[in-house]
Amino acid sequence: NRRILLAARPVGEPQEADFRLVEEAVPTAGPGHLLLRTLWLSLDPYMRGRMSDAKSYATPVEIGQVMVGGAVSRVLASNHPGFAVGDIVEGRTGWQDYAVSDGTGLRKVDPSLAPISTAVGVLGMPGMTAYTGLLTIGQPKPGETVVVSAASGAVGSVVGQIARIKGARVVGIAGGDRKCAYLTGELGFDAAVDHQASDFAARLAAAVPDGIDVYFENVGGAVFEAVRPLFNPFARIPVCGLIAQYNATGLPPGPNLVPSLMREVLSKRLTLRGFIVSDFADQQAAFLRDVSGWIRDGQLRYREDVAEGLETAPKTFLRLFRGENFGKLLVRVAE
Ligand code: NDP
Numbered sequence: 001n002r003r004i005l006l007a008a009r010p011v012g013e014p015q016e017a018d019f020r021l022v023e024e025a026v027p028t029a030g031p032g033h034l035l036l037r038t039l040w041l042s043l044d045p046y047m048r049g050r051m052s053d054a055k056s057y058a059t060p061v062e063i064g065q066v067m068v069g070g071a072v073s074r075v076l077a078s079n080h081p082g083f084a085v086g087d088i089v090e091g092r093t094g095w096q097d098y099a100v101s102d103g104t105g106l107r108k109v110d111p112s113l114a115p116i117s118t119a120v121g122v123l124g125m126p127g128m129t130a131y132t133g134l135l136t137i138g139q140p141k142p143g144e145t146v147v148v149s150a151a152s153g154a155v156g157s158v159v160g161q162i163a164r165i166k167g168a169r170v171v172g173i174a175g176g177d178r179k180c181a182y183l184t185g186e187l188g189f190d191a192a193v194d195h196q197a198s199d200f201a202a203r204l205a206a207a208v209p210d211g212i213d214v215y216f217e218n219v220g221g222a223v224f225e226a227v228r229p230l231f232n233p234f235a236r237i238p239v240c241g242l243i244a245q246y247n248a249t250g251l252p253p254g255p256n257l258v259p260s261l262m263r264e265v266l267s268k269r270l271t272l273r274g275f276i277v278s279d280f281a282d283q284q285a286a287f288l289r290d291v292s293g294w295i296r297d298g299q300l301r302y303r304e305d306v307a308e309g310l311e312t313a314p315k316t317f318l319r320l321f322r323g324e325n326f327g328k329l330l331v332r333v334a335e
Contacts, residue, residue: 001026002310004095006061010051013247013321018051019067019314027100029077034106036073036089036099041310041331042120043069043317044154048246057276067095067313070120071333072109083108090119095313097333113292121154121328122302123292125277129240130158131287132280134216135166137238137273142167144213147204147230149223151192152179152303154328155240158291159216160189161300168214171207173223175323182326187301195219201226214238220245221252228261231268239274247321303327 007020029035050061050068061068071094075087080103083089091106093099109119121127138159140146146163150156151172160170160183172183172192180192191207193200204226211232217224221244231237264270294300305327307316312331319325 001096001098003066003097004310004313005064006051006067008063009053010048010247012249014048014051014318016314016318021311026098029079029100031079032102034075034080034083034089034101034103035077036093036101037076038071038073038093038097038099038310038333039088039335040072040117040120041069041095041313041333042071042124043313043320043329043331044126045241045243045246045320047317048321068092069095070125071099072116072119073099088116088119090124095310097310113288114295117304117306117330118302120330121304122158122295122300123288126154126328127158127291127302128280128284128287129277130155130216131162131291132277132283133238133240133275134159134162134214136280136283137271137275138163138214138216138236140166140168140214143169145169145171145208145210145232146214146216147171147173147208147212147227148216148218149173149195149227150218150241150243151183151189152326153218156216156218157183157187157302157327158300161187161294162291163214164188164190165294165299169210171204173204173219173227179326182303195223195226205230211235216240217242219243225257228264231264231270233268235268235270237270237272239272243321305329307331309333 001024005020008018010018049056053060072090075083088109089106090109140163146168148156148159152174160172163170170189172189173195175196180194183189183192193204193207212230215237217239218241220242305325310333
């Protein structure tokens with residue numbers, strides 16, 4: 001059983017040396033437990049937070065513990081009445097070939113809905129983040145302008161397509177021409193703006209002539225600074241992620257912008273609301289019904305970026321913070 005452990009707490013950008021691969025015997029399932037074979041490992045930005053011991057909404061991984069992560073697995077042995085050998089399940093079973101589980105937090109995956117890898121992607125945690133954050137906090141109305149950052153990614157691509165389905169005008173922010181062309185060409189976004197362009201702020205302003213009614217925040221940092229002057233009165237801002245800031249070791253230089261931001265929050269009556277997808281666990285059935293329906297009838301597409309082999313997980317994970325992934329980042333661990 002190959003397992004990838006947290007070897008050191010990163011300072012700034014994580015390094016491959018912050019992880020360690022060990023080999024152990026394949027475990028056995030005791031009474032009430034299941035033995036799982038990992039098939040797909042999901043790599044997600046939140047894992048950066050778990051590598052750090054800074055105060056957060058979740059407890060960190062300890063040094064020497066297996067890295068946390070969502071995975072899709074096959075049940076190899078079951079002493080649990082709720083699961084049978086051969087079932088496909090999804091759960092936070094970590095960066096390892098095999099896992100033993102007592103069933104807590106495991107969800108059976110219906111392979112007839114879509115390829116099983118989607119259980120950690122468009123039909124899993126990232127898709128549900130997009131659905132719940134956009135619809136519950138963003139509440140886009142037909143004709144409104146919705147802007148989403150990290151727009152070609154696992155969460156952002158679903159946000160933009162749901163906003164389009166709800167009748168909004170959708171503008172995506174992404175890094176590079178290829179990702180921008182994908183947004184307008186394949187996902188039906190009305191416009192896409194490259195945040196790497198030197199005149200990014202001006203291009204963004206030109207892409208939202210009627211201002212911004214909903215901004216789905218995945219990035220923070222310089223992207224937020226370009227978005228901020230464009231909010232309309234009563235704009236809603238679901239604060240989902242701040243990936244540009246996850247590797248920061250201190251505050252950026254420059255003036256304190258909090259007082260002017262607070263003045264805008266007041267005068268424009270902005271709603272900024274942070275959320276964690278688990279806040280909306282009661283929406284899971286509605287999410288699965290709606291999003292799998294949109295996939296089936298061709299209204300919603302998804303893209304996966306697949307690396308081969310568990311041993312590649314550390315270096316693959318680092319790609320998230322360099323914008324090198326194009327679509328939901330996954331590792332194929334076994335067939
Ligand atoms: P993505 O598939 O979108 O991959 C991350 C993308 O972020 C990169 O491809 C890159 O896109 C962009 N990015 C990385 N660094 C920077 C930077 N410095 N400046 C600008 N853009 C950058 O990841 P996910 O869809 O899984 O996650 C998106 C966001 O959602 C993250 O912030 C994540 O933490 C958050 N999230 C929050 C959840 C919640 O419950 N609140 C749950 C799940 C995710 P590009 O090349 O286009 O710049």
